[in-house]
Amino acid sequence: MIDLLAARSQMAISLGFHIIFACIGMAMPFFMSMAHWRWLKTRDKLYLNLTKVWMRGVAIFFAMGAVSGTVLAFELGLLFPGFMEKAGPVIGLPFAWEGTAFFLEAIALGFYLYGWNKINQWVHWAAGLAMGVFGIASAFFVICANGWMNSPTGFDIVGDKWTNIDPIAAMFNPAALQQGIHMSIAAFAATGFGVAGIHAFLLFRERQDRLHAAAIRIALIFGTTAALLQPISGDLSAKMVADTQPEKFAAMESHFKTEKGAGLLIGGIPLEDERRVILGLRIPGMLSFLAHGDFDSEVTGLDAFPEEDWPPVIVVHVAFQVMVGIGFLLAGLSLLYLFIRWKKQQLLDHPWFLLLLIVCTPIGFIAVEAGWVVTEVGRQPWVVYKILRVADTVTPMPGLWIPLLLFTGMYVALTAVGAWLMARQIKSVRGLAPESEKDGL
Amino acid sequence: MIEFIALFMGISIWLYCLLGGADFGAGILELFTPKAMQKEQRKVVNKALSSVWEVNHIWLILALVICFNAFPKVWAQIAITFHIPLTIMLMGIVCRGCAFTFRHYDAYKDESQIYYNRFFTLSSLLTPFSLGLVAGGLILGRINPAATSFNTAYIAPWFNLFSFTLAIFLCILFTYLASVYLVGETSDQKLKSFFIFRAKRWMTASIVVGGAVFITGWFSHSDLFQRFLTSPVSLFCVGLTTLLLIPGWIALNERAIWIPRVIASGQFTLIVLGWYNVEYPYLIPPSPQFGYPGLTLYDAAASGAVLNSLALALIIGSLLIFPSIFYLFKVFKVRT
Numbered sequence: 001m002i003d004l005l006a007a008r009s010q011m012a013i014s015l016g017f018h019i020i021f022a023c024i025g026m027a028m029p030f031f032m033s034m035a036h037w038r039w040l041k042t043r044d045k046l047y048l049n050l051t052k053v054w055m056r057g058v059a060i061f062f063a064m065g066a067v068s069g070t071v072l073a074f075e076l077g078l079l080f081p082g083f084m085e086k087a088g089p090v091i092g093l094p095f096a097w098e099g100t101a102f103f104l105e106a107i108a109l110g111f112y113l114y115g116w117n118k119i120n121q122w123v124h125w126a127a128g129l130a131m132g133v134f135g136i137a138s139a140f141f142v143i144c145a146n147g148w149m150n151s152p153t154g155f156d157i158v159g160d161k162w163t164n165i166d167p168i169a170a171m172f173n174p175a176a177l178q179q180g181i182h183m184s185i186a187a188f189a190a191t192g193f194g195v196a197g198i199h200a201f202l203l204f205r206e207r208q209d210r211l212h213a214a215a216i217r218i219a220l221i222f223g224t225t226a227a228l229l230q231p232i233s234g235d236l237s238a239k240m241v242a243d244t245q246p247e248k249f250a251a252m253e254s255h256f257k258t259e260k261g262a263g264l265l266i267g268g269i270p271l272e273d274e275r276r277v278i279l280g281l282r283i284p285g286m287l288s289f290l291a292h293g294d295f296d297s298e299v300t301g302l303d304a305f306p307e308e309d310w311p312p313v314i315v316v317h318v319a320f321q322v323m324v325g326i327g328f329l330l331a332g333l334s335l336l337y338l339f340i341r342w343k344k345q346q347l348l349d350h351p352w353f354l355l356l357l358i359v360c361t362p363i364g365f366i367a368v369e370a371g372w373v374v375t376e377v378g379r380q381p382w383v384v385y386k387i388l389r390v391a392d393t394v395t396p397m398p399g400l401w402i403p404l405l406l407f408t409g410m411y412v413a414l415t416a417v418g419a420w421l422m423a424r425q426i427k428s429v430r431g432l433a434p435e436s437e438k439d440g441l
Numbered sequence: 442m443i444e445f446i447a448l449f450m451g452i453s454i455w456l457y458c459l460l461g462g463a464d465f466g467a468g469i470l471e472l473f474t475p476k477a478m479q480k481e482q483r484k485v486v487n488k489a490l491s492s493v494w495e496v497n498h499i500w501l502i503l504a505l506v507i508c509f510n511a512f513p514k515v516w517a518q519i520a521i522t523f524h525i526p527l528t529i530m531l532m533g534i535v536c537r538g539c540a541f542t543f544r545h546y547d548a549y550k551d552e553s554q555i556y557y558n559r560f561f562t563l564s565s566l567l568t569p570f571s572l573g574l575v576a577g578g579l580i581l582g583r584i585n586p587a588a589t590s591f592n593t594a595y596i597a598p599w600f601n602l603f604s605f606t607l608a609i610f611l612c613i614l615f616t617y618l619a620s621v622y623l624v625g626e627t628s629d630q631k632l633k634s635f636f637i638f639r640a641k642r643w644m645t646a647s648i649v650v651g652g653a654v655f656i657t658g659w660f661s662h663s664d665l666f667q668r669f670l671t672s673p674v675s676l677f678c679v680g681l682t683t684l685l686l687i688p689g690w691i692a693l694n695e696r697a698i699w700i701p702r703v704i705a706s707g708q709f710t711l712i713v714l715g716w717y718n719v720e721y722p723y724l725i726p727p728s729p730q731f732g733y734p735g736l737t738l739y740d741a742a743a744s745g746a747v748l749n750s751l752a753l754a755l756i757i758g759s760l761l762i763f764p765s766i767f768y769l770f771k772v773f774k775v776r777t
Contacts, residue, residue: 060542060543063541064538066499067538070498070502074520075531077509077516085516089510092511092743096507098506100757100758100761107762107769109495110492111772113492163744397521421543
């Protein structure tokens, strides 16, 4: 039991660490390409400096994302060999495509980082953009594999053999599209507000530096668009979960009893043993509407499932509330920003607005982590929904708490060093004011 | 179809060793470089690696993906038996990649560089060493799925003299490759001489340790190893590798750039080919003493639909990847 817990924790920590870098690696090349585009069009040195500052960030995060992704690919088998033995052939296809996309991303990175003045400037610019495109593609493919764990399709089970494997049907499982879209948008929202927050901090310190104002503008083009689209994608995802994984949906909402005209719970703490929720706010009929598009429809509660198949309700519920809460907060902030840009330009570098952006720097990433907790913890006790239990796939090797400790220590150290490096990068940006002729790299 | 996919996996592993291996080699080389030369060498290594190292290391992921996709039982068995060295390898990969990036992109070049360098060089050694332990364990064939003790199940298959010798051999080969590649990466004559000197030294080491691999292999009564010595193709590969040492040495002395590179990578390729040849058709060799029949690529293969879709992905992927890698190396590696 302790080994199972250790294996799951190690996987969770590795994923939690990787996902941050994956998000940045996916979104930031687009910010960088937009700055680069402006440099090529306007020849305003400011945009060249900004491009190079961001490029260094992309390089660091890409490398950390690449190595932590390698770890994840191996850990699937090292920790859950029983899962990979069964599922490898079924979901190997999206992994193969992910590998291809990732390969192309790394090649594009090589061209971009070192191609300044070596290749045609527009080919060079396109290489930067290609990084982002291939980054999104590889994220999409990996999420197809994760979607399959949530809604397995494309094979038959005869005895304990999996036969008639159709990798293409497995890849395009019912969860893949919604999950892929939701994650990609989340990456842009989190990175957009994250980058804007950091530059808001720098602008706060050095109000004359136009570079940071330009950076915030570009980052928020992506950040606000994503944050405003996310509620729509979230709604579609929730409907998909309600259809394909009713237990997860019930746990997200702490919905214990199957009922018609179910109310939407906002906040609240579920008491699993007593089957009730305290301190929550309920909007009547809303949950039925959100799940099935009809205020009177029936929403399956946890009571419809044997208790040993329930996910840990409180974890899933709280994570879901955090994710949705932050999602709406960012959407609201986006509207505020757009209003200010449209009507009250002079407020854009008002200290209070900058402070608001600074405070919101990490919250998009918190929402991303919370979202993964909902997806992954919400599927427990299954690794492949309703087919394979996590406990049946874990490696027979004992003492798994040792690698757990090692990896946790390593990732904690790397996070600390990464934060310290970021702080040093930020400190060094000061010298890059537009009049400075110093090159970014 | 299954042979085609196995070939692809073989090519990925080979390219990982030839390109990614040389990256590790550059780190190992730095570990043994006298302090006075380290700074200059680091400059050359940074310049040589930075544009391609990430690409070089994806070959490993590709090999892994092919393995669990097409030969799921093989990967499950390897993942269980070699959990410990693979975990060490992963930590090495993370530390190495991060240290390399940090030392390159840190906004300030101060004393923190010392720590990045230490992490970079040590993990450059640790990673291929662990990989070598896994390879040694796989060649030796001591996997025992019915094992009851922790030692026989998770330690003994790779913790033995042969695996350790092979791991050292692999590190030496990687360093030899790196030194030979680096000769052409600098125009500074002093550094060039330094890399040539190193290349010859590591070449000598590879002869000594290569011999030790044969001796330990002989005494470990490995089935595969006996087959190696009786297979004409494998013997030919080993023989040619040994003979190529002479022109390799001469070309290095002549300060040639491309001929030693071609010879060194050719030698490495021959060793890998010799290994594949005796291994075929096994992916995990049998362990007669434990009654483990091993896994051939035919036993372990996934179903036809899986293989077809994978093959298609690999073919389309290659059409995209190979030309772009070729172009990448052309732009950054071929000096005119």
